[in-house]
Amino acid sequence: MAKPPLSPEALAALYGPHPSHFPPGGWEDESRHPAERLVKTHCCFCGQQCGIQLKVRQNQVIGFEPWEEFPFNRGMLCPKGVKRYLQSGHPDRLLDPLVRTEQGFRKAAWDEALDFTARRLREMQERYGKDAVAVYGGASLTTEKAYLLGKFARIALGTRHIDYNGRLCMVSAGTAYKLAFGVDRSPNPWSDIPKAQVLLVAGANIGECAPITTDYIWRCRDNGGRLIVVDPRMTPITRNADLYLPVRPGTDVVLLMGLLHVVLRDGLEDRDFISQHTEGFELVAESVRPYDPLTTAEITGVPPDAIEKAARWFGEAERAIALHARGIEHQSKGVENCLAIINLCLATGNIGREGASCMMITGQGNGQGGREHGQKCDQLPGQRSINDPEARSHVARVWGIDPAEIPQGGCTAVEIMEAIHRGEIKALLSICFNPLVSLPDAEFTAAALERLEFFGVVDFFLSETAHFADVVLAGSLHEEDEGVVANVEGRVLHIPKAVDPPGNARVDWTIYCDLARRLGKGQFFSYKSSREIFDE
Ligand code: SF4
Incomplete structure (x- = not known):
């Protein structure tokens, strides 16, 4: 245990x-x-x-x-x-693999730690089946590492259970954009923000969580733009708003539908845009009809005159941008909240032009690249659905395997914890994820970790979650390997290698490759550099 x-x-x-x-x-x-x-x-x-x-x-x-x-x-x-x-020279940095003993953790040589990890993973799968092992990834990994982790789970382990910590934040926004536009990306670059006449910021504590974006907002205001903020809390950006909508927690979707109600009631929609570029508009119009300002105010706690004013500012502007983040996405109705923002932008024609858009503020370092390259339980690399036969064939061809060998979709990050509690998942390999801190119920998570028959972690510090590990493999930082990430704008950035990992710590992807060799799948993981992973 x-x-x-x-x-x-x-x-x-x-x-x-x-x-x-x-x-x-x-x-x-x-x-x-x-x-x-x-x-x-x-x-x-x-x-x-x-x-x-x-x-x-x-x-x-x-x-x-x-x-x-x-x-x-x-x-x-x-x-x-x-x-x-x-952080790279921090005294707490892990410099060697650690193996748990009765007295604490002891340093181990790489061969011992990797042999032990591979042996325990194999034993779990022989005893309980392939899907008894799950893999956790993270959205701070470079795109190459995220891609290779997905391939490792599906080929080296053959498990369908791989998911990542972005499941807890950005996935609802990504799903909404995919549903609305067919692609999970913010449509406009950040340089458009100063060009908007109205900015609607929903559920984003920009001053503290995305501070550099504050500069874009100030530039918008310097150009005469107005700032509307939707937030239950008086955050630093809220204190600077021209109009503050103090929404009751969990009622964002009603407020956003209430705004669209006023836009349609007052004829502020862009009929040409709607007829040329959207479908299903009548259904959306019907859905917002009940949410007049008084009804919306009653549910959301936002005064009716503020709802009227916000809707008119947004609807009358030639160029308006809606920015949103975890406040509206980190909810059980996160997808609906994001779709309501997208609908407001589509109905007013605020999309596909300079200074007019809806935009999601990505949280983690490679939140965008990390979620589109195959460490989500329902996706293969390139935002391909794991259920799509054509996508499966394509990826199988690249990997040199039969499409039938790619496992089907598996559990999400939270469902993996539930499956551990039910005794269906017996072993977990986690990289770049600290579920004890990130998942909503720490006691439930700790109890799940204690039920595991094997728990392996790849990390560069001994996190709260790594305290539970049987083995901790000392991994690498951003600056210790070459790779790419996709930033908040969806722009792909090159990360050069600045230094080697310190001590005996290793570049993460070499750890997966060494484990894959020990699991008998080395022929699929014979990379000499992260550039080769990028090329694949
Ligand atoms: S990338 Fe770094 S410096 Fe820039 S806003 Fe984020 S945390 Fe701050």
């Missing part, structure tokens, strides 16, 4: 988190021994992927300089980005 070998306090004392305020070598050392080179790369901490230059000396990241020519953030960074360079 996977159980922490020591108390959480004892493990935290040994493995962190400990604060660290100094770069490797300290400040004085940096002033006496300046950087050997600057590496133009991106901040790994959120989907905006701001440009940054890392200072490197003797294969260590020792500081940073702004990258002022990078157009997205023009040298600006938020406090997280300013501290970003401190």
Whole structure:
């Protein structure tokens, strides 16, 4: 059974988190021994992927300089980005694989840790079947790592259960955009934000969670744009709104339908756009008919005159943008909330033009690329549905296997925990995911982890979840491997390798390849570089 070998306090004392305020070598050392080179790369901490230059000396990241020519953030960074360079040389960094013992974790050689992991995974599958093993991925992995993890689960393990931590946030927005437009992408670049006459921000604490986007909003307002914010809380961006709609939690969809009701009642819709580019408009119009301002106000708590004003501002603007994030997506009705925003934009013709759009603010570092390349339980790489026979044939051809060998769709991230509780999933391999912190019910998650007969983790720090692991494989950071990510705009960015992983830590994709070889599937994982994975 996977159980922490020591108390959480004892493990935290040994493995962190400990604060660290100094770069490797300290400040004085940096002033006496300046950087050997600057590496133009991106901040790994959120989907905006701001440009940054890392200072490197003797294969260590020792500081940073702004990258002022990078157009997205023009040298600006938020406090997280300013501290970003401190993580690769952090004293809590895992430098070796760890194996759990009665007394705690002990360091292990790679061969021992990988042999043990492969043996336990094989034993679980021989005893309980292929689907008794599940895989968790994460949206901070580069696209190459995310792609290869999906391939590893489906070919090396042959399990249908692989899902990732983006399931908890962006998936509802991605699903809504796919339903409405056929593709899961924000339609416009961020440079359009300052061109809008009206911005509607729904469920996005932009000032604290996507700080660089605040600059785009200020530029919009400098150009005379008006800002409407929908949020139950008075966040920093809310305090600066021209119009604040204090929606009751969980009633966003009603508010958005109420806005569309007023738009249609007052004839502010774009009939030409609707007839040329949409279908099913009459059904949408019918669905919003009951939500007049008084009814909407009663349900949502937003005053009727504010609903009227917001709808008129949005409907009368020549160019309006609706920006949204986890506040409306992180709900059991997240897809419906996003579709309601999309419908408002479609009905007013605010799409497909400069300064007119609906846009989702991606959360994690590679939230976009990570979710479209095959670590979702229902998708194969390239946003292909796992149920689509043509997509299965295409991917099988690339992988050199029979389409029938690709498992069918499996459990979502939360359903995997439920299946562990039911005793259907017995082993879990997790990378770049801290479910004990991220999943909604920590006690339920901890109890599930304790039920596992084998739990393996790939990580660069010993997270709360890794406390439960039988084996922890020391992995790599953003700057320790080459790869690509897709930022909040859907723009694909190159991440160069700046330094090697420290100590005996390894680049993540080489860990999957080594495990695949031990599972007898090495012929499908013979990559020499992440570039080869990219090419595939
Ligand atoms: S806004 Fe995001 S990408 Fe930019 S510096 Fe902050 S955390 Fe990093």
